[in-house]
Amino acid sequence: MMINDKVNYITSYKKKLFIVILILIVVSIFSLLIGRYNIEVKEIFDIFYYKIFNINIPKSIETSSYVIWNIRIPRIILAGIVGACISVAGTCMQGLLQNPLVSPDVLGVSSGAGFGAALGILLTSNNLLCINFLSFLFGLVSIILVFLLSRVRKDHSILSIILSGIIVSSVFMSFISLTKYMADAEEKLPAITFWLMGSFSSASYKQIKIMLIPAILGLVGLTLLRWKINVLSLGDDEAYTQGINPKRLRWVIIILCTIMVSGTVTVAGIIGWIGLVIPHICRKLIGSNHGYLIPLSGFTGAIFLIVIDCLARNLSSAEIPIGILTALIGAPIFAFISYKKVW
Numbered sequence: 001m002m003i004n005d006k007v008n009y010i011t012s013y014k015k016k017l018f019i020v021i022l023i024l025i026v027v028s029i030f031s032l033l034i035g036r037y038n039i040e041v042k043e044i045f046d047i048f049y050y051k052i053f054n055i056n057i058p059k060s061i062e063t064s065s066y067v068i069w070n071i072r073i074p075r076i077i078l079a080g081i082v083g084a085c086i087s088v089a090g091t092c093m094q095g096l097l098q099n100p101l102v103s104p105d106v107l108g109v110s111s112g113a114g115f116g117a118a119l120g121i122l123l124t125s126n127n128l129l130c131i132n133f134l135s136f137l138f139g140l141v142s143i144i145l146v147f148l149l150s151r152v153r154k155d156h157s158i159l160s161i162i163l164s165g166i167i168v169s170s171v172f173m174s175f176i177s178l179t180k181y182m183a184d185a186e187e188k189l190p191a192i193t194f195w196l197m198g199s200f201s202s203a204s205y206k207q208i209k210i211m212l213i214p215a216i217l218g219l220v221g222l223t224l225l226r227w228k229i230n231v232l233s234l235g236d237d238e239a240y241t242q243g244i245n246p247k248r249l250r251w252v253i254i255i256l257c258t259i260m261v262s263g264t265v266t267v268a269g270i271i272g273w274i275g276l277v278i279p280h281i282c283r284k285l286i287g288s289n290h291g292y293l294i295p296l297s298g299f300t301g302a303i304f305l306i307v308i309d310c311l312a313r314n315l316s317s318a319e320i321p322i323g324i325l326t327a328l329i330g331a332p333i334f335a336f337i338s339y340k341k342v343w
Contacts, residue, residue: 009287012286013286013292013296016285016286016296017292017295017296017299020296020299020300020303021299023303024080024299024302024303024306027303027306027307027310028076028080028306030310031072031075031076031306031309031310032044032068032072032073032076034310034314035067035071035072035313035314036313036314037063037064037067039064039067039068043061043064044064044068046061047061047064047065047068047069050065051065051069070204071203074203074204074205074207074208075200075203075309075313076306076309077208078200078203078207078208078211078267078268079200079203079268079302079305079306079308079309080302080305080306081208081211081212081215081302082200082211082264082267082268082271082305083274083301083302083303083304083305083306084215084219084297084298084299084301084302085211085214085215085218085219085260085261085263085264085298085301086104086260086261086264086271086274086275086278086301086305087274087275087278087279087282087297087298087300087301087302087304088218088219088222088260088294088297088298088301089104089218089222089257089260089261089275090102090103090104090274090275090276090278090279090297091275091278091279091282091290091293091294091297092222092229092253092256092257092290092294093106093107093254093257093275094279095229095230095232095233095288095290095293096158096229096232096233096250096253096254097158097161097162098158098233098235099158099162100280101276102162102276103272103273103275103276104257104261104275105169105261105270105272105275106162106165106166106169107142107143107146107161107162107164107165107168107169107254107258108142108143108145108146108165108166108167108168108169108171108172109139109142109143109257109258109261109262109265110139110169110261110265110270110272111142111168111169111172111173111176111270112138112139112140112141112142112143112168112169112172112262113135113136113138113139113142113261113262113265113266113270114135114172114176114196114265114269114270115138115172115175115176115179116131116134116135116136116137116138116139117131117132117134117135117192117195117196117265117266117269118176118179118180118183118192118195118196119134119138119175119179120132120133120134120135121183121188121191121192121195122179122182122183122188122192128202131195131266132210132266132267135262135265135266136214136262136263136266138172139258139261139262139263139265139266140258140259140262142168142169142172142258143254143255143258145164145168145171146161146164146165146168146254147164147251149164149167149168150164161250161254176196179192180192180193194269194321195269196269196270196323197269197270197321197322197323197324198268198269198270198271198321198322198323198326199268199269199312199319199321199322200268200309200312200322201319203267207267210263210266210267211263211264211266211267213263214259214260214262214263215260215263217256217259217260218256218257218259218260218263219260219298221252221256222253222256222257222294223294223295225249225252225253225256226290226291226293226294227290227291228244228249229253229290229294230289230290230291231244232244232246232249232250232253233288233290261275268322269321269322269323270323271305271322271323271326272323272326272327272330273326273327273329273330273331273334274301274304274305274326274330276330276334277330277333277334277337278297278300278301278304279293279297280334280337281300281333281337282296282297282300284337305322305326308322308325308326308329309322311325312325
């Protein structure tokens with residue numbers, strides 16, 4: 001009976017994963033169609049046909065081709081990668097720290113990376129290379145500080161890590177406020193504020209390349225370790241009996257999550273709620289087995305953020321920051337989940 005249940009579970013998981021991947025494809029195609037510049041379905045097929053077979057684009061669809069290849073496709077790809085990274089990081093953090101209310105920014109990674117971006121804007125205006133570098137650097141600095149604080153306490157327990165993260169996050173949020181206070185009110189302050197609210201307005205193939213390295217490191221690494229997260233979620237004693245060093249493995253997973261989240265803040269700013277809400281939705285669909293939960297969370301997060309970005313660039317004449325929409329949509333979803341007590 002138990003073998004039959006496992007077979008049925010795996011079969012159900014494969015069906016749900018297939019449906020989610022299919023939805024991701026449909027959502028991505030739909031995102032190509034809608035925007036301020038109207039493009040017909042036939043034009044999209046023609047654009048891809050000419051590109052695949054290396055045929056010169058007719059002048060009648062040159063503008064449409066530019067919009068598709070240089071604006072919409074980079075945004076869709078970048079939004080999908082960022083959504084997957086944040087969702088997977090949230091899933092791993094919640095399983096690792098045995099707390100369903102944990103999100104990727106609990107360890108101060110988002111606030112640290114956000115401060116780096118704000119500092120870059122303050123010092124260099126619009127030098128994207130410097131902004132990206134400082135954002136990623138301070139994201140990594142935040143996790144180093146968390147590690148050092150836990151070492152000072154001589155306590156590597158889950159509670160100690162969370163408390164250290166809260167301290168580091170508060171410090172960097174103060175630094176962000178200080179940076180905004182020092183910024184020029186006419187130019188740099190609006191730029192810092194808009195960046196911190198999250199946006200894919202500067203999405204490009206260059207930004208995708210920047211995000212690929214942390215995404216590959218994090219997603220591949222966490223996917224390989226996904227079965228061990230199941231053991232860690234049962235507690236340190238159970239991990240030791242399975243021959244796993246929970247302290248070492250915990251920091252490896254935290255560092256991988258940090259690399260991914262720092263990368264997302266580097267290219268898109270601070271985007272909240274996804275790493276909190278998506279893991280709960282996926283647990284409702286397939287349960288808490290991280291071996292299956294992590295891949296599903298990645299694809300679901302990609303769908304969610306592509307849809308949010310679609311809304312951000314089409315709901316009004318001016319682009320709405322991503323962080324506003326994720327909060328407006330994510331908070332009610334999380335409230336519904338909390339009411340139904342699905343975790």
